[in-house]
Amino acid sequence: MTAFNLPANGTYLGRVWNPAVEGPSVVTIRDDRLIDITGRQAPLVRDICEMDDPAGYVRSAAGVDLGPVSAIETNRPGDPAAVHFLAPCDLQSVKACGVTFASSMVERVIEERAAGDPQLAEDIRSRVAAAIGDSLRDIKAGSDEAAKVKAALIEEGLWSQYLEVGIGPDAEVFSKAQVLSSVGPLAEVGLHPISRWNNPEPEVVLAVSSAGRVVGATLGNDVNLRDVEGRSALLLSKAKDNNASCAIGPMIRLFDATFSLDDVRAAKIDLTVTGEDGFELKGHSSMKEISRDPQELVAQTLGRHHQYPDGIVLFLGTLFAPTQDRDAPGEGFTHKLGDVVEISAPQLGRLTNTVRLSTECTEWTFGISHLMRNLAKRNLI
Structure with a gap:
């Protein structure tokens, strides 16, 4: 068991920043070691998710040992000189479902x-x-x-x-974040500075191929600006898509003999928010209480009506809606800068992030064009 609390029997797929190649590497875990499995056959997480047997490929792919997971998973994101974890998706569109509980x-x-x-x-x-x-x-x-x-x-x-x-018959599905803009474990998550009423949204996130096949799952924080969205539904994009406002990780657990969509349907998600002021909030969410089956949510997102050639990662929504007062009676919960948010599930590990303003978080500068140039430089495409 690592600090990410990932079960030892899972098949994991993720990404790290690799200073040796000045770009991202696709990784898995074997015997508590982090293995770089980036190769010409599959230079991207997207490529592995498109395979007939992603878990089988990840278990057998040749790789380079980057070191013990315990020595890498605590490295803070943002340091280009150190190997550190990124969000486990790359070219997939980041979609999210709302109001599912x-x-x-x-x-x-x-x-x-x-x-x-x-x-x-x-x-x-x-x-x-x-x-x-x-x-x-x-x-x-x-x-x-x-x-x-x-x-x-x-x-x-x-x-x-x-x-x-x-x-009603139609689910809410929206675009949560831009491709490659999501942050991973231990990264700072951002609140737009205009917001005064906000909260984390702990969710299960599905990894889905371009054919609509669910191949695995991970955890996510769909950071929510309650006051912005509450003023008008037309402000949803402003409320949801900001710098560092989407956290995913720590790694995708691929479906195999030990883990399936039925395990996702039965998943229990725990949330802990710990403030610098000593405040602590705990919450729980059970996927058994979701009002639409995960497979239905996938079908409403991806199909003949809308194609995603590089697949999607799909937030499934949350049961958690905090009402515990933090400051004034009757005002409920809102974040304070410095809050540490921990989202965990027994079969998916733990995702930890610290709350800052979006204007103070590390700017997103590594986009699709930068990724393509990096892969070409490494002779991977």
């Missing part, structure tokens, strides 16, 4: 009705909860029963765009 769906309704004002949220929360409660928890999205609930809520004046995607 009943509890978080109610919180999105509250955000909307509070227009991004946390001081109004508690009163609205009590009134909406009294009308909705847990009645939506067991409703299958898009079902006839869901349609009846929708009609009843409209009648009571409680309908919302968030309820529409929460229990």
Whole structure:
């Protein structure tokens, strides 16, 4: 067991910054050693995810020993002279599903009705909860029963765009981050400086091939600016896609004899936020409570209606919606700079990041053109 808390029996696929090649290397773990398996057959994580048997390839691919995982996994990102972990995806589009759990769906309704004002949220929360409660928890999205609930809520004046995607036929799927912009374990995650009400969103993230085949899973933090999105759904991009606002990792656990999509469906995710002020927040999320099956979410994202030639990584949404007061009573939770966010699941390890402003995080400068030039220089393409 490493500091990433990755189970020893898994097949792992990830990326590190490799100073020796001045660029990223594709890596796996063998006997607690980090092995660079970058090669002409598969210079990218994307290439391995497109294979018929990604796990089989990763287990058998020739590689170079970079050293013990324990000596590398604690290296802080951003130092070009040190091997350090990156987000485990490369050319995949980064997509995310929202409002896939009943509890978080109610919180999105509250955000909307509070227009991004946390001081109004508690009163609205009590009134909406009294009308909705847990009645939506067991409703299958898009079902006839869901349609009846929708009609009843409209009648009571409680309908919302968030309820529409929460229990209606169409899921919310949005673009979370630009290709190669996601950060990995131990990196700083960024809040847009205009936000005053925000929180982490601990989620399972699927690795999906261009054919729509789920090949593995990892963890992610879909950093959420509640006040920005709450003011208007048209500000979703501003709320979601900022410098260092998307964290993924530590590594993709590929599907094999020890791990499958059924394990994802049963996954339990834990969250701990530890502040420099001594504040601690703990939360839990169970994938068993999701309102749409992960395979359905993949199908709504990728198919005949929309192709992704390099595949996708797909955030599945979160049950976690923090209401614990941090400062003033009734204002709930919001981040403070320096918060350490730990997201963990027994079969997927632990993703740890520290909260800063997006304007203070390391700028994203290594894009697709830089990656292609680097691979060409290394005679990999």
